[in-house]
Amino acid sequence: MTHSFSHPLFARLYARVSPGMEGRGVGEHRDRLLSGLRGRVIEVGAGNGLNFAHYPIAVDEVVAVEPEPYLRSLAMRSAASAPVRVTVIDGLADELPFPDGCFDAAVASLVLCSVADPLGALRELRRVLAPDGQLRYYEHVVSRRRSAARLQRLLDASVWPRLAGGCHMARDTGALIRAAGFSIETEERLVVRHGRRQPPVPHLLGTARARVHAAPGS
Ligand SMILES: C[S@@+](CC[C@H](N)C(=O)[O-])C[C@H]1O[C@@H](n2cnc3c(N)ncnc32)[C@H](O)[C@@H]1O
Numbered sequence: 585m586t587h588s589f590s591h592p593l594f595a596r597l598y599a600r601v602s603p604g605m606e607g608r609g610v611g612e613h614r615d616r617l618l619s620g621l622r623g624r625v626i627e628v629g630a631g632n633g634l635n636f637a638h639y640p641i642a643v644d645e646v647v648a649v650e651p652e653p654y655l656r657s658l659a660m661r662s663a664a665s666a667p668v669r670v671t672v673i674d675g676l677a678d679e680l681p682f683p684d685g686c687f688d689a690a691v692a693s694l695v696l697c698s699v700a701d702p703l704g705a706l707r708e709l710r711r712v713l714a715p716d717g718q719l720r721y722y723e724h725v726v727s728r729r730r731s732a733a734r735l736q737r738l739l740d741a742s743v744w745p746r747l748a749g750g751c752h753m754a755r756d757t758g759a760l761i762r763a764a765g766f767s768i769e770t771e772e773r774l775v776v777r778h779g780r781r782q783p784p785v786p787h788l789l790g791t792a793r794a795r796v797h798a799a800p801g802s
Pocket residue numbers: 598602628629630631632633634635649650651652655675676677678692693694695698699700749750
């Protein structure tokens with residue numbers, strides 16, 4: 585896989601601040617995100633590997649894809665102490681080096697805001713999932729409040745995405761998941777504060793399955 589994905593400043597900042605978010609509800613959300621999973625799992629944009637400690641032991645293997653070199657090195661370290669087997673590889677969510685239908689579950693957490701082509705990435709996840717496979721997601725999304733959504737769009741049009749590793753605040757990720765051919769099984773809307781002085785940010789925590797009659801790539 586050749587790509588030039590590198591966000592050295594963001595990577596170091598995320599590595600520094602993200603462990604502190606675990607105690608502010610995010611750790612509990614990761615538990616719920618991964619609860620009940622089993623078999624072979626693909627996780628895209630694994631970052632520094634904060635999900636790894638939360639995988640249930642019924643999972644046989646996690647293949648964790650992370651394109652950012654510094655975060656990937658931290659993910660490899662985190663994989664070494666995970667309760668399940670985790671293999672960390674370089675790669676992009678929108679171009680997965682795996683055959684169709686080879687995973688029981690796919691995990692996307694705090695990543696679909698950052699991928700350049702979220703719909704492409706979701707279609708790719710659908711392609712590598714077994715027909716009865718499930719997508720688990722935990723993503724921050726556009727607000728339902730018009731004034732807050734306007735602010736989020738202003739941020740997205742500013743230097744924010746460049747500072748924050750490609751992150752967009754105003755993505756309607758729930759709609760993208762449906763547009764990629766998934767049916768939502770459960771979806772909860774949560775409000776998360778990433779820091780004591782941060783504004784509340786709406787998140788979705790959900791499970792989706794590939795719709796039976798939607799053709800891959802549609
Ligand atoms: C905010 S971090 C979240 C990390 C981790 N998923 C978590 O829950 O803490 C976003 C991650 O997405 C990764 N990322 C961005 N674009 C990506 C892409 N196209 N494919 C895969 N990962 C990507 C970044 O390198 C970064 O690790």
